[in-house]
Amino acid sequence: xxxxxxxxxxxxxxxxxxxxxxxxxxxxxxxxxxxxxxxxxxxxxxxxxxxxxxxxxxxxxxxxxxxxxxxxxxxxxxxxxxxxxxxxxxxxxxxxxxxxxxxxxxxxxxxxxxxxxxxxxxxxxxxxxxxxxxxxxxxxxxxxxxxxxxxxxxxxxxxxxxxxxxxxxxxxxxxxxxxxxxxx
Numbered sequence: 627x628x629x630x631x632x633x634x635x636x637x638x639x640x641x642x643x644x645x646x647x648x649x650x651x652x653x654x655x656x657x658x659x660x661x662x663x664x665x666x667x668x669x670x671x672x673x674x675x676x677x678x679x680x681x682x683x684x685x686x687x688x689x690x691x692x693x694x695x696x697x698x699x700x701x702x703x704x705x706x707x708x709x710x711x712x713x714x715x716x717x718x719x720x721x722x723x724x725x726x727x728x729x730x731x732x733x734x735x736x737x738x739x740x741x742x743x744x745x746x747x748x749x750x751x752x753x754x755x756x757x758x759x760x761x762x763x764x765x766x767x768x769x770x771x772x773x774x775x776x777x778x779x780x781x782x783x784x785x786x787x788x789x790x791x792x793x794x795x796x797x798x799x800x801x802x803x804x805x806x807x808x809x810x
Contacts, residue, residue, distance in 0.1 A: 675778065677785045680792070681729040684779075685736030687772045688722040690744035691715075694751055694764065701757045706809055714765075717802065721795045728791045744768075762809050769803040 675683075691714050698711035726736050740748060747764050754760040776799060780792035 675775075675783065677732060677783070677788055678734050680775070680779045680783060680785075680788060681725060681732075681734040681736055683775055684725050684772075684792075684795070685722065685729075686741045686744055687768055687775070688718045688725065688736075689738070689740055690748065690768060691718040691765075692722070693740065694748055694761065697748070697751060698757075698761050702761065704758050704810060707758050707761060710765075710805065710809055711761075713805075714802065717798055721798060724791050724794065728787050731787050732785060758810065762806060765809075766803075766806050769799055769806060772799045773803060 695711035695714035695718075698707055699715075702708050702711065722736070729736055747768075751757070751760055751764060773796065776792045776796040780789055780796055783789045783792060
């Protein structure tokens with residue numbers, strides 16, 4: 627019995643010492659000062675994309691959107707997917723026209739062929755067993771890229787001819803991005 631009450635006393639002393647903040651600091655020890663927070667250098671904004679790179683990338687996205695949506699009209703039997711695809715074709719033909727007109731003013735002609743990356747995506751979509759799911763997934767990815775592209779160019783682009791085009795296309799693409807959330 628004596629042994630267990632001794633352990634109890636040690637436990638109580640430990641509890642009291644730790645509850646009161648531990649042992650009293652030594653008077654001869656220097657005060658502990660908090661460490662300064664590490665300084666984090668602000669990151670410089672990404673360099674502005676060239677006008678040619680913007681036109682090329684935006685045109686590739688539009689062309690992919692149009693062709694993948696034409697494929698959706700052929701392959702999907704889901705009414706919501708088909709309706710979304712029709713909207714994509716119409717909207718991206720419009721944004722493609724705006725981009726082409728502005729690009730021609732700067733002697734920047736958009737390509738009429740898909741980039742290898744978007745061609746590979748279209749090929750995988752063509753062969754997809756679960757077409758609607760892959761179409762939605764690819765549309766989500768490409769619209770995220772498009773939002774980033776047009777947003778960056780609208781704010782940091784160098785061409786006064788192309789910046790308003792990027793700014794006008796951005797809300798269209800953002801709307802499509804929101805609507806993708808409603809597709810089955």
